[in-house]
Amino acid sequence: MKQRLSIVKIGGNIIEDEQQLSHVLELFSKVEGHKLLVHGGGKKATEIGNKLGIEAKMTNGRRITDAESLDVAIMVYGGLVNKNIVAQLQSFDCNAIGMSGADGNSIKAHKRPVKEVDFGFVGDVEAVNAKNISNLLNAHFTPVFCALTHDGKGQLFNTNADTIAAELAIGMSTEFETTLYYCFEKKGVLRSVADENSVIAHIDSKKYNQLLQQGIIADGMLPKMHNCYHALNNNVKQVCIGDSTMLENSSSNFTTLTL
Ligand SMILES: Nc1ncnc2c1ncn2[C@@H]1O[C@H](COP(=O)(O)OP(=O)(O)O)[C@@H](O)[C@H]1O
């Protein structure tokens, strides 16, 4: 029987709020068994970039990563955000170790091919090194991944954190029974975004298509749900979307997704 592995991704709005972040990290530190954290920080990168006079370049809500934006991404995701999270987890007695895809050669990627848009230094994931990550887990470390990957030839890439979480969940499912948790500021996938009490408890493939057609899944939820179904279609046992209470054993008010 495979051991269980919980993969938790925390969203940008949580990272922006010190108190929420600290609360989520405390709950994460109490999650039992093997676990792994993935964080984004897109908003922080925009904020720090602005201070440096490097404005974020977006197309349809997606970041274009030129050479100087990549430097900002490396500094903010791999440095500021990652190290703060690792230090906080250590304060909760969780033996966290900060990781990018280059560390331990854990996530290899290639530059996204240019179609209508050239996204610059954005990486599409090719391979997850499950053996090396498992070695860390079995040595009782808790890996904390930022939104950076590499090509094995010295080039780092910016890769969306939701995608990294899904690809890690898929890659690690050769060794573990993986559950993927997308933890953000809302209680789950909502029937109406303005109403926190409209959590949809369970979504399967049929319902997913209905919600898409009804326009209930929109904005940031579109790529998130796409990543969820990509993971479920590739051996990931279960995917959950919700707020920090989802990490508490007693909570049931969040969205679970199945095929
Ligand atoms: N049906 C929905 N339920 C919940 N959130 C939704 C829904 N449709 C769109 N959203 C939006 O998606 C956002 C989450 O996406 P995003 O900001 O990319 O997440 P993250 O914080 O994890 O990076 C929410 O803040 C919300 O505004």
Ligand SMILES: CC(=O)N[C@@H](CCC(=O)OP(=O)(O)O)C(=O)O
């Ligand atoms: C290529 C790409 O989309 N990279 C993302 C990585 C950060 C991220 O995913 O942050 P959130 O989870 O906080 O949105 C970006 O630069 O915005």
